[in-house]
Amino acid sequence: MRPGAANIVQFENVGLRYGSGAETLSDLSFGLAAGAFYFLTGPSGAGKSSLLRLIYLAQRPSRGLIRMFGEDVVTLPRARMPGFRRRIGTVFQDFRLIPHLSAYENIALPLRVNGVAEADIDTPVREMLEWVGLSGRAYARPATLSGGEQQRVAIARAVIGRPEILVADEPTGNVDPDMAGRLLYLFEALNKLGTTILVATHDLHLIPRVHHAQTIRLDNGRLDNGRLDNGRLEAAPR
Numbered sequence: 153m154r155p156g157a158a159n160i161v162q163f164e165n166v167g168l169r170y171g172s173g174a175e176t177l178s179d180l181s182f183g184l185a186a187g188a189f190y191f192l193t194g195p196s197g198a199g200k201s202s203l204l205r206l207i208y209l210a211q212r213p214s215r216g217l218i219r220m221f222g223e224d225v226v227t228l229p230r231a232r233m234p235g236f237r238r239r240i241g242t243v244f245q246d247f248r249l250i251p252h253l254s255a256y257e258n259i260a261l262p263l264r265v266n267g268v269a270e271a272d273i274d275t276p277v278r279e280m281l282e283w284v285g286l287s288g289r290a291y292a293r294p295a296t297l298s299g300g301e302q303q304r305v306a307i308a309r310a311v312i313g314r315p316e317i318l319v320a321d322e323p324t325g326n327v328d329p330d331m332a333g334r335l336l337y338l339f340e341a342l343n344k345l346g347t348t349i350l351v352a353t354h355d356l357h358l359i360p361r362v363h364h365a366q367t368i369r370l371d372n373g374r375l376d377n378g379r380l381d382n383g384r385l386e387a388a389p390r
């Protein structure tokens with residue numbers, strides 16, 4: 153098998169420059185194995201959010217090669233982007249829920265956008281509400297929910313379309329430590345079902361809580377732990 157072929161994400165010599173300044177990300181070569189759980193850490197400004205944006209296809213790199221699901225996404229035609237994005241779930245620190253929609257309608261949104269028939273929406277939305285422990289809050293608007301409740305709605309919305317990879321940018325940044333543990337538990341449960349998970353976090357206490365997680369550390373836009381962390385993060389082929 154070609155090296156890296158089983159990886160869901162593969163970076164080869166990727167660099168990202170905003171405008172005409174210095175590179176924000178440099179020489180990134182690594183692969184994320186399908187079904188694995190990764191934490192992305194590093195100091196403020198190291199480039200974590202930028203790296204995630206490349207993976208959820210909100211940004212194209214300035215140089216290098218990125219393959220997702222076995223295909224080159226740097227040269228992907230725009231028309232194919234929505235199909236790829238559906239395979240990638242995203243969760244953010246600030247939840248990004250639609251304020252005038254209920255929890256139920258926020259979770260249903262990806263299905264509606266993807267043209268799922270109305271008759272096929274209620275059951276999966278109720279299953280997701282139950283999974284995140286919010287069946288009793290289905291019709292609450294985001295402003296009336298706590299931070300932890302809002303983040304659980306956001307996670308349900310991110311995964312209702314069964315993405316192959318879930319990318320979360322500081323998902324526990326606005327919740328208390330107990331809730332952070334509960335959110336992590338949801339990520340672990342998803343990971344057990346086969347979803348690849350990538351969580352960027354400042355919260356180093358979270359990392360040992362997922363025993364099988366691997367850590368990717370960025371510093372100043374480069375992989376700080378070389379190309380490999382504890383021998384398992386697969387290096388890109390040279």
Ligand SMILES: Nc1ncnc2c1ncn2[C@@H]1O[C@H](COP(=O)(O)OP(=O)(O)OP(=O)(O)O)[C@@H](O)[C@H]1O
Pocket residue numbers: 170176194195196197198199200201202203
């Ligand atoms: N859209 C942008 N335009 C210009 N510069 C940007 C843009 N987004 C990020 N940067 C710069 O890129 C660098 C890395 O930012 P990024 O947000 O990726 O880091 P981070 O590790 O996620 O930081 P934090 O932990 O503080 O969120 C910073 O110097 C930031 O100012």
